[in-house]
Amino acid sequence: xxxxxxxxxxxxxxxxxxxxxxxxxxxxxxxxxxxxxxxxxxxxxxxxxxxxxxxxxxxxxxxxxxxxxxxxxxxxxxxxxxxxxxxxxxxxxxxxxxxxxxxxxxxxxxxxxxxxxxxxxxxxxxxxxxxxxxxxxxxxxxxxxxxxxxxxxxxxxxxxxxxxxxxxxxxxxxxxxxxxxxxxxxxxxxxxxxxxxxxxxxxxxxxxxxxxxxxxxxxxxxxxxxxxxxxxxxxxxxxx
Ligand SMILES: [Ca+2]
Ligand SMILES: [Ca+2]
Numbered sequence: 633x634x635x636x637x638x639x640x641x642x643x644x645x646x647x648x649x650x651x652x653x654x655x656x657x658x659x660x661x662x663x664x665x666x667x668x669x670x671x672x673x674x675x676x677x678x679x680x681x682x683x684x685x686x687x688x689x690x691x692x693x694x695x696x697x698x699x700x701x702x703x704x705x706x707x708x709x710x711x712x713x714x715x716x717x718x719x720x721x722x723x724x725x726x727x728x729x730x731x732x733x734x735x736x737x738x739x740x741x742x743x744x745x746x747x748x749x750x751x752x753x754x755x756x757x758x759x760x761x762x763x764x765x766x767x768x769x770x771x772x773x774x775x776x777x778x779x780x781x782x783x784x785x786x787x788x789x790x791x792x793x794x795x796x797x798x799x800x801x802x803x804x805x806x807x808x809x810x811x812x813x814x815x816x817x818x819x820x821x822x823x824x825x826x827x828x829x830x831x832x833x834x835x836x837x838x839x840x841x842x843x844x845x846x847x848x849x850x851x852x853x854x855x856x857x858x859x860x861x862x863x864x865x866x867x868x869x870x871x872x
Contacts, residue, residue, distance in 0.1 A: 663694040663722035665715050667705040674702035677723055688731040695723045711735055711758050734766060734868040737843070741866055744795075746774040746847040746859035753800070754867065759839035761872040765797060765806050766827040767845070767865050774847055774861040781861055785813065785821025793821055794848035797867065802844065802851060808832060812848025834872055843867070 658677070669689070674680040677695045680702035684690040687704065694703040698721040708726050709716040716724070737756040744752035769783045776786035776794065784795040792813035796804045804810040806828040819826050837843075845865060849856045 658723050658725040659709075660723050661718055661720055662709070662724045663696075663703075663717060663719040664692055664705050664707065664709055664712060664724060665717050665719075667707045667712060667715060668694070668703040669706045670704040671701055673700050675700060681725060684725075684727045685729055687727075688729075689733075690727050691730045691733065692724065692726045694719075695725075697721050697723060706733075732763070732870050732872075734870060737867045737869050741770050741864045742845050743772065743862050743864040744774075744845045744847060745850070745862050746776065746794075747850050747856040750847070750850055750862070751798075751802075752845045752864075753842055754844075755840050755842050756837055757839065759837050759841065762831065762835045762837055763870045763872050764828060764830045766825055766868045767795065767797070768825045768868060769823075770864045770866060772861065772863045774863045775859055776849055776855070777858050778860075782821040783823065783863055784826060788822055791815045791820045793819065793826065795826070795863070795865075796846050796848060796851065798844045798846055798851070800842040800844065802846070804851075805835070805843070806831075812852060814848075830870075837869075 674683065674695065680693055680695040683702065684693040684704055689706065690704040692705045692708045694705065709724065738754040739757050740754070742752040742754045744750055773781035773783055775781045780787060782788050785793045792815060794813050796812055797806045798804050807814045807816065808831065816826060816828070847859070849859055
């Protein structure tokens with residue numbers, strides 16, 4: 633009897649959701665786990681959807697049809713497939729109106745040196761159309777001459793940056809000028825992160841595609857014998 637009541641209840645909810653949210657793709661029987669940043673009780677699935685829809689940071693949500701808990705997620709099943717799990721009482725849906733977040737491309741941190749082809753390579757987890765890139769410093773520093781270290785460049789007080797992102801053929805992707813060293817408004821050789829301008833043309837990357845971080849002098853085989861150190865970073869992108 634209890635089971636029947638639950639099934640009947642689910643059928644009613646399903647019908648009301650189909651009517652009120654017909655433009656949104658809800659998936660029954662699934663949830664994105666370990667990515668919730670907010671949860672609360674909501675009387676209906678439609679209430680959960682509307683609440684998520686008004687928050688730019690709400691990438692997706694789970695709604696539990698039995699205990700009526702609405703969970704906002706900071707990511708989606710598309711980018712976190714390993715966390716997308718079967719859960720009989722749950723409904724999952726993306727928020728098509730969420731902001732475009734920065735997503736980490738590398739699965740493990742990327743470390744690069746400054747000489748002897750010490751580039752750091754990584755394979756991107758999820759392919760797609762990329763609008764912009766940024767680099768975030770994790771640890772370490774590199775040097776263009778004895779005794780002088782910075783996160784990305786040469787001299788600590790200067791605006792010139794040496795670090796570039798390339799494809800597996802060592803063609804520079806960003807900066808788009810394809811020059812090293814380069815300058816970027818608002819950033820310098822020791823910035824915590826380097827946010828490159830939105831690409832002139834969106835770039836399509838395939839899942840598993842190799843990209844590289846290079847130190848400019850090493851890439852150009854120019855004055856690299858007196859270089860040293862290692863910088864580790866994460867590479868982020870905005871997907872279209
Ligand atoms: Ca040098
Ligand atoms: Ca080299």
